[in-house]
Amino acid sequence: MRPVSDRVMNLCHFLTQNARRLPDAPALIHGDQVTTWSQMQARVGALAHALIHDYGLAKGDRVLVQSANCLQMFETMFACWRIGAVWVPANFRLSPGDLAYLAQSSGARAMICGAAFTAHAEACAPHIPAIIPIGPSPLGTDHDALIARHRGRMPPEAAVARDDPAWFFYTSGTTGRPKAAVLTHGQMAFVVTNHLCDLMPGTTEHDASLVVAPLSHGAGIHQLTQVARGVPTILPEGDRFDPAQVWELVERYRVTNMFTVPTIVKLLVEDASVDRFDHSSLRYVIYAGAPMYRADQIRALDKLGPVLVQYFGLGEVTGAITVLPPAHHSADDGAMRIGTCGLARTGMQVQIQDAQGCELPPNRTGEIAVTGPAVFAGYHDNPAANAASFRDGWFLTGDLGHMDDQGFLYLTGRESDMYISGGSNIYPREIEEKLLTHPDLAEVIVLGAPDPVWGETGLAVCVARPGATHDPQAVLDWLAPQIASYKRPKRLLIWDGLPKSAYGKITRKMIRDALIERGDWPCDHDQPQDRTAVQAGAG
CATH class of the missing domain: 3.40.50.980 (Rossmann fold)
Known part of the structure; x- marks a missing residue:
């Protein structure tokens, strides 16, 4: 009817x-x-x-x-x-x-x-x-x-x-x-x-809600x-991000919620002004747009208390794919599912699918697909993108991940972030998480760079904390026992800062462009393998 x-x-x-x-x-x-x-x-x-x-x-x-x-x-x-x-x-x-x-x-x-x-x-x-x-x-x-x-x-x-x-x-x-x-x-x-x-x-x-994006x-x-x-x-007020102004406004207006991105949360909790103003009114500090590294989560929870809310969602699904509420955040590693971005949002269905659109069993890596009332109506005047993004009523996010037995979603990264070294799929996020536990590093990004022997190897670009030593080899030596040898970056560079997009994100494309401009990007001896041939559950 x-x-x-x-x-x-x-x-x-x-x-x-x-x-x-x-x-x-x-x-x-x-x-x-x-x-x-x-x-x-x-x-x-x-x-x-x-x-x-x-x-x-x-x-x-x-x-x-x-x-x-x-x-x-x-x-x-x-x-x-x-x-x-x-x-x-x-x-x-x-x-x-x-x-x-x-x-x-x-x-x-x-x-x-x-x-x-x-x-x-x-x-x-x-x-x-x-x-x-x-x-x-x-x-x-x-x-x-x-x-x-x-x-x-x-x-x-x-x-x-x-x-x-x-x-x-x-x-x-x-x-x-x-x-x-x-x-x-x-x-x-x-x-x-x-x-x-x-x-x-x-x-x-x-x-009361404060805008910081x-x-x-x-x-x-x-x-x-x-x-x-x-x-x-x-x-x-003003066009520049000012942590002290943000915390002053939180105190003055007894702000209860704000939406931001992990980079901004990190800057807010690491600024000395966080201790000068009363932020006890905060109930929800919502972050999205990128995963928050574990070291940054712990700092934010220590400073702000149990107020963090993470959601995973693209603009095409208007943010509504998964949620990790305050009850599922903890500074105690033993009390938290580390690395998860939460459970499916109310009224939404999330699946991990293989290349043919079949649902994968728990703990298998594949593409994250979603359906439900929050999914957009398609791209304006772009039938090719619409055809590539929908399959059997599911929106294909282009993100890779897996679900555990209870339905908690874990992001591995975007399919385009993955690189192949010696035939093995490497997901940069895992390496970045490890590097960010180093006490001297503030920001990290890892890319797959051309390599004449292995096809691609990891290239890490890091930003050191103020006053920290700047010894790339010492960082690589520190990392060596903590991660499998085939996943270790071949090179590590330390910069004063990482370029960010107009949306406040650190993107691999911008880092790669900056590496090329600086003369630090390896020559493309061999093009990376065709990633479309890699099975969704491989690696």
Whole structure:
């Protein structure tokens, strides 16, 4: 029997509910500026009216947004949804050329752009009919002026179906051009509910949430979840990450949750300011985007207590694959399943599959596949990527891992990270975990580099802690008894720091490019073996 209707709630209705129930409560705090829920609702309504009447936008149109975190950037999300348009946020650290590609590939009809990003607007102008600046700019009538012009107007919430696009979530594109994962209204409603269930149970308007990552990606999904419960969002001031400011805001606003990535957690707990401010209000410090190394987990638990929540999930599954809640974190190795990223999220099914799509038994390595309501609707205008990413209703993550007998998932790494040395599959994460227990090392990444004898061998790039000795051979000697000889890196380099992507991640592609630029990458004597021929359970 077909459903009578597939209509669902427009995601902008979360804001409408708060404006009715909590009109004078803070919605967003940025420095000395406090915006209430009723004020934000009024501003969003005026902006939505301007998008319709000044720019002719309608349901299904895409709106590209290039901005650092701010009130205006956050408002664009709800204004787009109110008229049924698709929000297309970009990481503000992207280059003008990268953004121009997003403008073209998304088919955006308008762009809302921070006034500081003139070069980005110029790069996109040939592809987008209208540009709306945030702040005074020669680009045109700015965001706040439009709101003032249309003050008091409130277009009705557009009717949407479950599969109507709400958000183009661009992948980071570390191995090629970014792809736009289509997130829908119905899917996102499930994700919000799932986040509240699995990541932050008990969240209410009496909580407070701090943003320490760009709202264009995972942090935006996290903050949408806060809006669903009337939780105020706090934005740090300035464009640079400042651990002392973060901890001061945690103390001042009694922050209860924040979403971040392992690199940022590491910087926060290792900064001296962590001991100067009261962070006892924290209930959930949620980290995702990359695995957290065991040594960093222990430091964070020692400093913050039992507040860590890990989730594993790609943008295509909107973060909702597995969760490891505080109860499953411990600084005691004997009390924790070390290396796990947790259990399947509520309402989601996770499998380990071989190359033919058959489910593998426990403790066998294969590709992680997932199905459930959090899976996206496919890549925009990219049938080839869709065909490669779905099999029999399962989304194929491209990540390798295994499950234990109780369903806890363990990530081995991405298939593209694996290298083959002398016929053996080597997974860099295992080596990195060992190296990070060295007292003098702060950051580590291992790559498979060309080798004339073995095909590929490990090349480790490390960052030493301040004041530590810098002797690569001593580190390799220390590692030797702790790992099988065929897994040991052949070379180890120590740098002052590792380059990071616009998304705050350390990527192997960037490290390889830096090695080539420095003249430290071996000549490609022999190309690595064709990895597609390697069985999923091998190694």
